[in-house]
Amino acid sequence: MRKQKLVLVGNGMAGVKTIEEVLKYAPDLYDITVFGAEPHGNYNRILLSPVLAGEMTLQDILLNDLDWYGANGITLHAGRKVIEIDRVRRVVRAEDGTEAAYDRLLLATGSTPFILPVPGRDLPGVVAYRDIADTEAMIDAAGRYRHAVVIGAGLLGLEAANGLIQRGMAVTVVHLGDWIMERQLDRAAAELLQASLEARGMKFRLGAQTAALRAGENGRVAVVELADGAEIAADLVVMSAGIRPNSALAESAKLHCERGIVVTDTLQTVTDPRIYAVGECANHRGVAYGLVAPLFEQARVCANHLAGFGIGRYAGSVTSTKLKVTGVDVFSAGDFSGGEGCDEIVLHDRAGGIYKKLVLKDDRLAGAVMIGDTADGSWYFQLVREGRNVSGMREHLMFGQGFAQSQLGDAGHQGNSQAAALPDSAEVCGCNGVCKGTIVKAIREKGLFTLDEVRQHTKASSSCGSCTGLVEQILASTLGGAYQAVDKSARPLCGCTEHGHAVVRKAIRELRLLSIDETMRALDWKTPNGCASCRPALNYYLISTWPHEVRDDPQSRFINERAHANIQKDGSFSVVPRMWGGLTTPAELRAIADAAEKYQVPTVKLTGGQRIDLVGVKKDDLPAIWADLGKAGMVSGHAYGKSLRTVKTCVGSEHCRFGTQRSMDLGVKLERMLFGMWSPHKVKLAVSGCPRNCAEAGIKDVGIVGVDSGFEIHIAGNGGIKTEVAQFLCKVASEEEVKEITGAFLQLYREEGFYLERTCHYVERVGLEHVRRQIVDAAGTRAALYARLLHALRDAPDPWAEQQAEPLARQYRTIRIEPQQEKGHGMAESVSA
């Protein structure tokens, strides 16, 4: 089949990102040709500011050098501006006559700086701030002249002014508005920022209108004249009074434009579906974005469509801004101006140079502005994007992620918010030994923008995941505004799919999908049979959604769950029989002792979960040791599973002089009720007989504390990677109610939790209120959840007994063959499978 022809006009950030994504999805679909007006490869435009300030070199900011195009079979016409699109012949033509035919055309022409229509705007020494050429002109002027005027105190203007000061110029910023960065900051924040910039020598003229630029004797610009008659010396004038979507080419081809090229949710132009537009030149639902993060989202959706998948839709973005002036921290996101129906929380420390404002609307964070201390910017931004209900942490919100979450549950962002302050040598990923410096270097040199890319290139955050939050913060602080945290609930399962956990769970339920194959087909999986990340997740979603109907797939389970034992570093396994509620008997202990001797178990250990671990058992011996334990009445402890683990108990009122409730007895009942329960992650319970809480119920997924009048139920605690204190859910009077509420909560978690999300992360995501409404307030919902759990757990088998039968037993047997001498085609029948 003839390859289709894809032509990109505009060799910038959004366009090339789209091409990279197309190559990822459909490497062989297109012959690709790229036209770029600039004579360079693709570079990271946002890093022009550090280049101007002398903190980076042009070499540092290249994303794709010329070799990259060749290596990917892309024809690059660098330095050739396209001036005509012939939509009938489907050909584009460049200024120098170069033509290229297309089947699909992608326009990513960016924006053009707005040049004030004042006299003198064409004088030498007047520049815009957009590309490498502008930056080089500014660096050159800084080496030869003294006075600079920047017109426009937006993000770009301030970064330009800062860069020129760093290069030794005297800089005045002329701004029409009453305060600087008025599109991103409120007045109080702007004044604080202005003070800190003035402390660095920047001068400001606010409320000032530029009337004309006048030349000096050498013909170069020399003076800026303001409308009020004032004059400012200027050997260099930088116009940064805004940008306009660059749609001239599209307009000449009669594509519908209206402050940008109008596109649909698939980034196709409304006029011609063969032609796509992404980036600053595009107008999507009335918005032309001017920041990289949303443009990259567009790029992904567009590439998805170009690759022929057609499932992605771009629905617009919330944006955030960071000013890249080293030493001055500014962050703004969402709707920060407040107004009708909004509440504001403000912290203003004028002397300390810190200002923070959070705008709340309908119990959600609508926007945030921060000056001086922006460490929590990415967290606030995440809250804005996710639109999560924050009423539960309102009083702690202002003090940042670390504090708010120490008061609440963890968001799965265990890093402290000090990524920017960490030294390069600080170890970020403890599992793989990756330092901050390595991550920052990879982000810069390889042009990484997402968590997944960092995982792939550095391995950081790819094991236990506890440093994920920190890695995201490093991304945010290294990339500035170009980083867009992915909404956790929308994050794809893994590289095999575009879909997030919520979408997959819903599809399985609503389309009645009953096998992994079927699910992958229905959801357009990109790989033939998934990977070690998505298969276990899908298997869990299927068996939890359709209990007794779906066949469990052992090959889609991690070895521990496939072999019903924990694998050890030397390839042996551990055996942990269940001891209901932490109780045992002399007969059980005797059977364990006998088994330990018979199978030469090297280590016998008490676990942290009130039971006994036989560590170092050979895989071949597992079925036999289980059979021996089974004869003494013992069953699997599921110490290996994303499943019910332990129910710890204290002695309780059965024996203890302080006990108010029979905690051992209730613990055993709960453990028997929940036996065989698979869940998104492991589940641990505890029952204490009084508030002294000797069973440590405060750090369990469900913790029950007996009191004189009944039982307090706490949920979503965690004693692992990051300790989380369980939250009080409700108090009940009877054991029967404890069972029902515990069961209903765990069923809700089983139905709504994302795979590998502990209860603390699940509750943090959906909110305690959500849980309380279903479990405490709505008796009907609670009863139904409880009934569904009991149905799912009906006749739950002991997996150790099940594994004794063929063909399951086969996996445990090593096939032994004898070394043999004969040449030729095998005579050896010495096989014992």
Added chain:
Amino acid sequence: MAWQKVCRLDEIAPLGARVVALAGEKIAVFRTDGDDVFALRDACPHQGGPLSQGIVHGSGEHARVTCPLHGMNIALASGLALPPDEGCARRFPVRVEAGEVWLDPSAPAGT
């Protein structure tokens, strides 16, 4: 060459593996869902994890196993670790004939 019979193909689960022991050496024999078979020394190039216990995915030339200990991905056809990891598990010739799996454990490394 010394081909030896290992087991019937249907004694290895699709997307699964069996361990073959021969004079102290352990070899993992994998089966993909397209019924291709591959054999590698049952030791991950990282820290010797038993590859036979990993999750098998992909098919044909792109079949791979994820090591159960720390998640390295190993290409079954070449024994090479996938980027960003490095390392190689030794391959052994293996084939299916009339529903039986045959292995040549004596083949020199690198074939």
